[in-house]
C-alpha cells in the first residue's frame with residue numbers, strides 16, 4: 006500500500022452553520038422549560054447589536070443557551086445582519102429605544118417615537134415587532150409606562166446588575182452574577198463590552214452546574230400575567 010494515498014480532509018466545521026435539529030426544536034436543550042417549577046434564569050444583553058455580538062452568539066450556541074437582546078434602534082440600522090442572526094439562533098429580541106435616550110426627559114411624543122422607530126427597524130429585519138422594552142438606565146415614569154402600554158410593550162427591568170458597564174473586569178462580572186443570581190431572576194449584561202462577553206462562558210457553566218435553566222424573558226414570565234406598561238424584574242414567586 007502506498008503511504009501516499011490521499012485521504013480527503015473533512016470539511017471544516019463552521020460554528021456559523023445553524024444546527025437543523027436545534028432549529029427544529031428537536032434538541033432536548035431547546036424543549037420548553039416550566040419556570041414555575043424549574044430554576045430558571047434569563048440573561049439579557051443590552052445596547053447592541055455590535056460587531057462583538059457575533060462572538061457572544063457563538064458562545065451561546067456552543068452552550069445551547071437562549072437569551073434576550075434589548076437592542077438599540079440605531080444600532081439595528083448599523084448591524085442588521087447581526088440582529089437577524091440573533092433571531093435565527095432562537096433568541097428573543099426586545100426594544101431598548103432608538104437612541105438610548107433617558108426617556109424620563111422626553112415628552113410623551115418623544116417617548117413614543119423612540120419606541121416606535123425601534124419597533125419598525127426590528128420588524129423590517131425579523132418580520133415582527135416585540136412585546137418587551139427596557140428603558141435605558143432603568144429610567145421610567147408614568148409617561149413611559151403609558152407609551153409602552155399603548156405599543157403593547159411590557160417594561161423589563163432586572164434583578165441582577167453586575168455593573169458591567171462601569172467595571173470592565175471579567176472576573177468581577179462573573180463573581181457578581183454568580184453570587185447574586187437566584188431562581189427566576191433577570192440578569193442585566195451588555196454585549197457591547199468584550200469584558201462582559203468574556204464572562205459569559207463561566208456564568209453559563211457554573212449556573213448550569215447549579216441546576217439553572219437559561220430561558221428568554223418571555224419564557225421566564227410564561228404563566229405570569231404580563232401586561233403592557235407594567236414593570237418586571239424577575240419571575241414573581243408563585
Ligand SMILES: [Zn+2]
Nearest residue numbers: 051052141142
Ligand atoms: Zn442600555
